[in-house]
Amino acid sequence: MINIPVGGHSRHFRSAVADLRAICVRCAFSRERCDEVLTAVHEALSNAVEHGSRDRRTGSIRMISRIEQGAVLVDIQDPGVGPVMVNPIPNLDAQIHGRERVAGWGLFLIRCFASEVVFTRGPSGHTLHLRFGASAPPSPVEPILTRLEDGL
Amino acid sequence: MVFRGNHVRARRQGHAWVLAFPKEFGADVEEHLAPAAEQALASDATLIVLDFTSVEFTNSAGIGAIVDVLRRARERGVAVVLAGVKGQPRIIIERVGLFGFARAYETVDEALRGTSAP
Numbered sequence: 001m002i003n004i005p006v007g008g009h010s011r012h013f014r015s016a017v018a019d020l021r022a023i024c025v026r027c028a029f030s031r032e033r034c035d036e037v038l039t040a041v042h043e044a045l046s047n048a049v050e051h052g053s054r055d056r057r058t059g060s061i062r063m064i065s066r067i068e069q070g071a072v073l074v075d076i077q078d079p080g081v082g083p084v085m086v087n088p089i090p091n092l093d094a095q096i097h098g099r100e101r102v103a104g105w106g107l108f109l110i111r112c113f114a115s116e117v118v119f120t121r122g123p124s125g126h127t128l129h130l131r132f133g134a135s136a137p138p139s140p141v142e143p144i145l146t147r148l149e150d151g152l
Numbered sequence: 153m154v155f156r157g158n159h160v161r162a163r164r165q166g167h168a169w170v171l172a173f174p175k176e177f178g179a180d181v182e183e184h185l186a187p188a189a190e191q192a193l194a195s196d197a198t199l200i201v202l203d204f205t206s207v208e209f210t211n212s213a214g215i216g217a218i219v220d221v222l223r224r225a226r227e228r229g230v231a232v233v234l235a236g237v238k239g240q241p242r243i244i245i246e247r248v249g250l251f252g253f254a255r256a257y258e259t260v261d262e263a264l265r266g267t268s269a270p
Contacts, residue, residue, distance in 0.1 A: 034242040041210055046179075092249050096222045105212035105219075105248065110246050 004045065004061040014044050016063050023065055023072055029134060037132045040113040041074055043106040044128050048078035059125075071115070072132040080125030082119050086143045111140035122148040159184040162192065164168055170201035170235075175206055177241070179213040185188055189221045193228050201263045202254070205236030208253055214241075215248050235263040 002016040019039055024034040041063075048061040059079040066073050089111075090104035111117055116131035161172045169192035173181055189251040192200050202218065225232045234256045237245055245251060257263035 032243060035243055039211065039240065039244060046211070046213075092219065092253065096226060096253055098223055098227070102216050102219045102223065105215045109181050109212055109215075109244065109247070 002003055004049065004063070012049075013042060017042065017047065018071070019064055020074070021066060024132075027067055027070060027072055027134070029072075030148060032094065033132075034138055036113040037072060040110045040132070041076075043072070044076050044130065045108050047106055048076050048080070050129070051078060051080035051082065051087065068128060070134065073104040074132070076129045076130070077125055077127045079125040080124075082121050082128075083145065086145065089140060107143075108140065114139040114141065117141055119143060119145045120148050121146070160188045160203060162188045164195070164197065165260075165264060167197060167202075168201055168264055169195065169197045170203050170264075172203035172205065173207050173214075175208050177204075177207045177210040177214040177217075179211075182213045182217040182266075185217045185221065186193070189224065193224060194231055198230060199264075200202045200232045201260055202232065202234050203236055203260050204234060204241055205260065207237075207241050208239060210241045210244055215244065215250070216243075218250060218254075233257060233263045235260045235265075 002019065004012045004016070020038060020112055021034055021144075024037050029037065045061065045063065062077045064075045064077075087104050087107060090108055091100050094100035095102050110130070113132070113136050114130040115133040115137055116129070118129040120127045120129065159174050163172075167239050171185065171188050171192065173185075189200065200221065202221070222232050230256050234245070234250070234254050235261060237256055255266075257266055
């Protein structure tokens, strides 16, 4: 388990990323797939740090990863409230032509590289559950938002 | 002429500005890219080369920064190309679809040769 302070810097992710790379290697993921997994998790940690700060929460972000049936499972818990809705997939053409604000690429990359994306909100914060199979899904997955009334 | 931000190294080369990024191209670099790009766009250059030769890692902040440069360059009629994209940055840029909006070259020299001044 890795702990990162809310409001932390991306340099705090390094040990988490190193641990996760080792797990991907144990799963015999290709180098490209390892890069995809690490990219998605880096984005998820950045969101957790940012959202925890935005919601003016204190505490830490916890990341737990494990292997299950050849897949890498990563849970990231933060004390923030998490997303209340899932933003649509960003439109690159619209952003380049100024019709859409430049935003949304973090969650997009998570959706591109994780096989499952589940947000669970509870009284003490929110958790993002990610599952990574041996290859990326053919198209961005649809995230699932759930609510856990009894806490994390 | 050289503009050297903390994280982005910019140099004028003929008809182009070459903006070179460091090993990690994330939020720390994003804030330094905007002034470097603005300087390039305010000049008479017709091309901006985004040099990824040294970049080993990028993320959504890096992607957002590139999209922002493409948007501002398009408004002013300046071409933008990518050079030296490989490894993890290539995976990300490909997935986002940026190669459909900015031509990619193996090296900065190839980018400059392939886009000679009018």
